[in-house]
Amino acid sequence: MKQRTLKQPITVVGVGLHSGQDVTLTLEPRAVDSGIHFLRTDIDNAPLIAADAFLVTDTVMSSNLVVDGVKIGTVEHLLSALAGLGIDNLLIKVSDAEMPIMDGSSAQYVDLLLQAGIEEQDEPKRFMKIVKPVRVTEGDKWAQLEPHAGFSVQFEIDFDHPGIPKDTQRFNFEFSTKGYIEKVGKARTFGFMKDIEYLKSNNLALGGSLDNAIVLDDTQILNEEGLRYKDEFVRHKILDAIGDLYLAKYSLIGKFSAFKSGHALNNKLIRAVYEDPSAFEIVTNYDIDKIDIDYSL
Ligand SMILES: [Zn+2]
Structure with missing residues (x-):
């Protein structure tokens, strides 16, 4: 590779x-x-x-x-x-x-x-191969990496909102490039109307619109076209996590799982991995017997 x-x-x-x-x-x-x-x-x-x-x-x-x-x-x-x-x-x-x-x-x-x-x-x-579990927590939120013969990303969100049914709040993604393009890459960011109004009044999110986010009011999704996946919210969190984890500077060999994590906790996790040299190895595909990560299109 x-x-x-x-x-x-x-x-x-x-x-x-x-x-x-x-x-x-x-x-x-x-x-x-x-x-x-x-x-x-x-x-x-x-x-x-x-x-x-x-x-x-x-x-x-x-x-x-x-x-x-x-x-x-x-x-x-x-x-x-x-x-x-x-x-x-x-x-x-x-x-x-x-x-x-x-x-x-x-x-x-x-x-x-x-x-x-x-x-x-x-x-x-070159890959960062996780060889020992590393976990970070913040209140009831957590994120962890553990050994795995591929790259998988499992995420659970926890929203109490009629527009985000409970059975759409968890997703497990076994990474491949084809899978990424089909199952993860199209998932849009999302926000709540009341937060967006507050942000705009503070000169933030000025470019935010229904063209670049799923927006929810107190009861429903405001985008007329609806969702791209019924579980688009959690899939977007997986999209974010894959981007945040790439700040490790290597593609990962390991399993990421998280509950209610976000950019801050994902970042804390990468730092925690680097702070424990016994938790990872930097390898090439010539160093390892088999990794199940397919980048073909
Ligand atoms: Zn995002």
Whole structure:
């Protein structure tokens, strides 16, 4: 299994969720072992910002990376698409402090990456293999990673809302690229009308609309087209978790499971793994007998 980048650069313009302004995003191929970096094009001599869990400083609404006071926000949906397609090396140029929200899922990012084309490179792909369970908790919320001969993501949410039936609040996803595109990548972010009104009154979520989020009032879903999956909410949490976990800088071999987790707890989990060197190994496919992770399209 080889490292991957894009065949050619590609550019798209979208709206920033919080600013409501247009953001230009350009994805550029990078050499083997480069990893994934962000670069703000609206700032002179901006630092390269690595997609690294230890650079996350703010997880209030999304995962945000900061280097030398320069921030790039809402990175999790693009990172999720990159993890989904197994892309290791990429430069992400952004003209503002946040990523475009697109349709609130990672589907348009997946389409963009496929349009640019995926290039296999001449070095083996590296994985973070979990060899010991690691668990973090916060009140009744928890998230954990444990050994598994593949990559699986199990998530449970806990909402008491008529628009989110109880039997749609749990999902178990055994990772493959095809599965990611079909079952996870199209799941949109969601929010509650009362929270959105509050955010807008504080000059946040100005770009948020029914075009890029599922919105619920006290009793129902307001989007006329309804849901893309009956359990779209929990599937979006899985999309987010896959993006947050990619801040480990490697694709994972292990099982992630979580109850009511979010960006902050997902980040805490990656840090906890790194803080225990006996919990993981960095391996290539040549080091291990068998891993059941299929990146074919
Ligand atoms: Zn999200």
